[in-house]
Amino acid sequence: MxxxxxxxxxxxxxxxxxxxxxxxxxxxxxxxxxxxxxxxxEYYLTRCEFDIFKNKTQELINSFDIQKDSYFELIELGAGDGLKTKELLKVLVNKKYNFDYLPIDISSNALSLLKEDLKTEIPDLSIKTQQGDYFEVLDSLKTSKKPKVILFLGSNIGNMNDELASKFIYNLGTNLNLGDKLLLGVDLIKSKEIVGPAYxxxxxxxxxxxxxxxxxxxxxxxxxxxxxxxxxxxxxxxxxxxxxxxxxxxxxxxxxxxxxxxxxxxxxxxxxxxxxxxKYNDELIQKIITDTDFSLKTKIMDSKAYFADYILNRN
Incomplete structure (x- = not known):
């Protein structure tokens, strides 16, 4: 290192x-x-995406096109402390959806802490931690052919330039099957009076x-x-x-x-x-996914319309 x-x-x-x-x-x-x-x-990003996961949970679930009795894998890239994802996991478990939660992280320590925390907060959750590089882990999982929902939250895609972001999403698509979903959390373009103080x-x-x-x-x-x-x-x-x-x-x-x-x-x-x-808008998202295997299914925003979770469908 x-x-x-x-x-x-x-x-x-x-x-x-x-x-x-x-x-x-x-x-x-x-x-x-x-x-x-x-x-x-000043840092509105986390609160805004949390707002979506807390208050529009069923809307998110509906966008995944999943049935309660059909098994699927919920895979999160870089789960961190799971603050936002817990809101979704609680509803999925309480409504008895049939799924495994697979958080992927390069840090085994972060995964251990997350697993311990989730076992306390959501004891009925089936969690299978995956330590390693995103694409290596996804490559090992794609043989299952089970429906997958990928979470990539926090506008982490925004730390890449547009060309790299497009390649990243394309590579995700190569590890997924027809009909799989990608939830892409992004910060929306806003005035400098709002964005500036966040940094x-x-x-x-x-x-x-x-x-x-x-x-x-x-x-x-x-x-x-x-x-x-x-x-x-x-x-x-x-x-x-x-x-x-x-x-x-x-x-x-x-x-x-x-x-x-x-x-x-x-x-x-x-x-x-x-x-x-x-920062993004619909036009930029469409541009980034143009040469990938994804199409835009829906867009869910927080109450202030500062942040969006775009649901992309693997074609």
Missing amino acids: KNTFKKEVQQGLDANPKTLPSKYFYDEKGDALFVKIMNSP NDSKGVTAKFNLNLLDRINKELDGNFDIKQFKHQPEYDEKEGIAKSFIMSTANQSIEIKAIDKTYHFAKGEKIHTEISR
Whole structure:
């Protein structure tokens, strides 16, 4: 893992403009900061999708085209703490639908915690955790031919550019059978007054989360970033519909990273691009699925129409 981190940090800082991969936000400190972000008043995304799962649960179930007496597999990509999914699982179990819940995650620890929690909250739930890469696990499951409903929530697809998102959905389709469903949770394009604060909260938690990348490089790759000489720089283009996060140098400076055996020079105002968060509308979703095996079945929004769960049908 450390060698991959070193390699990808070097590739990103060697590039012009400089970049760092957003996946490295998530160490122990980063995980804790992200939980704080999700609970901040400005970060509407989690609350809006929870609203859908809590208040439009039957509408979601109806969109899956499943019968109570017909077995299906409910598969979630990157389940996390299962906060939103629990609302759906409770109703499916209470109404005696015949299914197994298969959360997929790269972290065996996250899956163990989730399984323990669900066994307490929903004791009658049949849960079969799947540890590994999404596509490797799905490939091993596709031979079953049982109907499948895939959940990909939290607008995680928005961390990819449109070309990668299209490839990702295409690859999902190759692991599914005719009639299977994909629930794709996405953040909708809105005004900068709403979107901007979600990535730049008043307490500065998002700033700490972004700058934690430099802390990781200092600790794990023996870098000498002076965090006080950099700042969190969020940007949102309402017309483009993409929120971007940068780390900006506030001075002309040189940074040594001993594990890479290189010194990097930063001009005052120079930015490192760390993350994108794509926002969507119907037109963009249609464009992304054009060359995939999916068609748009329905769209379910929260009460504020900030967020949407698109239900896609595998053709």
